[in-house]
Amino acid sequence: MTKDKELELIRILEHHGRIGTDVLAKMLDENEDNVNACMKKLEDEKVILSYAALIDWTKVTTEDHIAAMIDVKVTPQREVGFDEVAARIQRFPEVTALYLMSGTYDLSVMVEGQTMEGVARFVSSKLSTLDAVLSTTTHFRLKKYKHDGVVFNQDEKDRRMVVSP
Amino acid sequence: MSQNTVQPKTKNKRLSRAVSNIEPSGIRRFFDLAANMEDCISLGVGEPDFVTPWNVREASMAALEQGYTSYTSNAGMFELRTAISEYMLDRFDVGYDPEEEVIVTVGASEAIDLAVRATIDPGDEVLVATPAFVSYEPLVTLSGAVPVPVAADASTDFKLTKERLEAAITDRSRAIILSFPNNPTGAVMNDVELQAIAEVAEAHDLLVFSDEIYAELSYDTEHTAFSTLEHMRDRTVLISGFSKAFAMTGWRLGFVCAPPDITQAMLKIHQYSLMCAPTQAQHGALEALRNGRGIVEKMTNSYRARRNYIVHALNEAGLSCRFPGGSFYAFPSVEVTGMDDETFAEQLLKEEKVAVVPGSVFGKGGEGHVRCSYATSMDALQIATARIEAFVHRHAQ
Numbered sequence A: 001m002t003k004d005k006e007l008e009l010i011r012i013l014e015h016h017g018r019i020g021t022d023v024l025a026k027m028l029d030e031n032e033d034n035v036n037a038c039m040k041k042l043e044d045e046k047v048i049l050s051y052a053a054l055i056d057w058t059k060v061t062t063e064d065h066i067a068a069m070i071d072v073k074v075t076p077q078r079e080v081g082f083d084e085v086a087a088r089i090q091r092f093p094e095v096t097a098l099y100l101m102s103g104t105y106d107l108s109v110m111v112e113g114q115t116m117e118g119v120a121r122f123v124s125s126k127l128s129t130l131d132a133v134l135s136t137t138t139h140f141r142l143k144k145y146k147h148d149g150v151v152f153n154q155d156e157k158d159r160r161m162v163v164s165p
Numbered sequence B: 001m002s003q004n005t006v007q008p009k010t011k012n013k014r015l016s017r018a019v020s021n022i023e024p025s026g027i028r029r030f031f032d033l034a035a036n037m038e039d040c041i042s043l044g045v046g047e048p049d050f051v052t053p054w055n056v057r058e059a060s061m062a063a064l065e066q067g068y069t070s071y072t073s074n075a076g077m078f079e080l081r082t083a084i085s086e087y088m089l090d091r092f093d094v095g096y097d098p099e100e101e102v103i104v105t106v107g108a109s110e111a112i113d114l115a116v117r118a119t120i121d122p123g124d125e126v127l128v129a130t131p132a133f134v135s136y137e138p139l140v141t142l143s144g145a146v147p148v149p150v151a152a153d154a155s156t157d158f159k160l161t162k163e164r165l166e167a168a169i170t171d172r173s174r175a176i177i178l179s180f181p182n183n184p185t186g187a188v189m190n191d192v193e194l195q196a197i198a199e200v201a202e203a204h205d206l207l208v209f210s211d212e213i214y215a216e217l218s219y220d221t222e223h224t225a226f227s228t229l230e231h232m233r234d235r236t237v238l239i240s241g242f243s244k245a246f247a248m249t250g251w252r253l254g255f256v257c258a259p260p261d262i263t264q265a266m267l268k269i270h271q272y273s274l275m276c277a278p279t280q281a282q283h284g285a286l287e288a289l290r291n292g293r294g295i296v297e298k299m300t301n302s303y304r305a306r307r308n309y310i311v312h313a314l315n316e317a318g319l320s321c322r323f324p325g326g327s328f329y330a331f332p333s334v335e336v337t338g339m340d341d342e343t344f345a346e347q348l349l350k351e352e353k354v355a356v357v358p359g360s361v362f363g364k365g366g367e368g369h370v371r372c373s374y375a376t377s378m379d380a381l382q383i384a385t386a387r388i389e390a391f392v393h394r395h396a397q
């Protein structure tokens, strides 16, 4: 498959991970075996890491689903900089995302949990007790409007006439 | 709509002869059939399924907030005309003077009307490459001239050929209307193919109204603007607009680029009939040209994938369909079913609740084909093509 088609495949899959390879083959004007091979290659190369669904949890469960973003200041360590402390933090199952930031703090830690207490406990007992961690500022997420380019709760009706010029 | 479908009417004395002589669009009839149908999947729409990009909507709202609510100059805001001129040069390699050679119009639709009315006299003949956008022939008729369809049909891959064109020319021929990428066939013509048409235009001293509203939606090749062909700049009226490329159909904003004698004549009609294009829309269009290019590319990529999908799926369903190079229509033949295109479209709508448009409403060359717009979601396309497949299997002969 050409590089252009490979990129196109990646673009499509980024938003429509479930689309069948027969349909993908038609969309790319390619044969299905090539599409399968290309997807396998992208998975092996860890370009495609996972095929996930984007869920609006507020619609399916009344259970609390708490998320917080925690700004963390750390002391960078000799030789390894921020990587070592990041490696420790990313292993906690509560952590769903972790980024190194520029600006007033160093690491941005996204934590998800069932209860506010749970998240608070994680911060106080696990995160802030790490040697390298100097300070934390926790922001609880109140509502999700848009995530990964997808707008939540948007009723996208097709307002066009059934037939038009 | 082709000439020969016009039924002689008893003349209503209150109406002009010109109006009595034209039929309402065949698309309209189909709209009425499909409009009342529940959960119908529509491949009948001739407009993008994207909502106008947010930055464009935002710019237009900001213009309102700032009180831009009065007329602009007749030809359109000078800033917008300049942006159009820069865009055409940059994108399609054709330069026009924003002062004298560009007019902002109320859709490409108005631009076509103006072009015909400003240059054609009653009794003149205007050659129309068909199948074509439904308004060309009626607009020629309304101006008192005679539309002469020239088939750009399946036998020539939906392209207009020099031979066909020459055969249709008479002493009264004054102009040709073409539009590639085409609505409804999706055909594109490359520079070599267009050059052959240009030579005929020059040899017979014809004007060329080149409706390039689908220029951005060329999927496999670069679009050739007709006026970039040798000796053509002076005889080409280039018509385009924001509807298709920028997903702005409801804004009613188009433009025309042509030599000054023609634009100035068009401007006379425009200033008396419409004064100027809507002001808020012009502010939106300015933003579209300045910052909308990346979004156009994204939309085009998405149409390309859907085109590939629908063409393969239609062929698998048993309807033979060429790979259209542009616009957002596939134009398969319905021959295997033994039905004519009107019957096919009506039956498909009734039995499977899929709306497509019969090719013959776009003129003679469209017979035996239906227009399927793929400007709709992949989900809808998959369901629609599965239903078409079921339908064809039931009716294939």
Ligand SMILES: Cc1ncc(COP(=O)(O)O)c(C=O)c1O
Residues within 6 Å of the ligand: A165, B046, B106, B107, B108, B109, B110, B133, B179, B182, B183, B211, B213, B240, B241, B242, B243, B249, B252, B253, B254
């Ligand atoms: C070939 C062609 N020209 C012009 C138009 C009308 O464009 P506008 O919305 O700019 O009037 C259409 C719309 O379907 C079209 O297909």
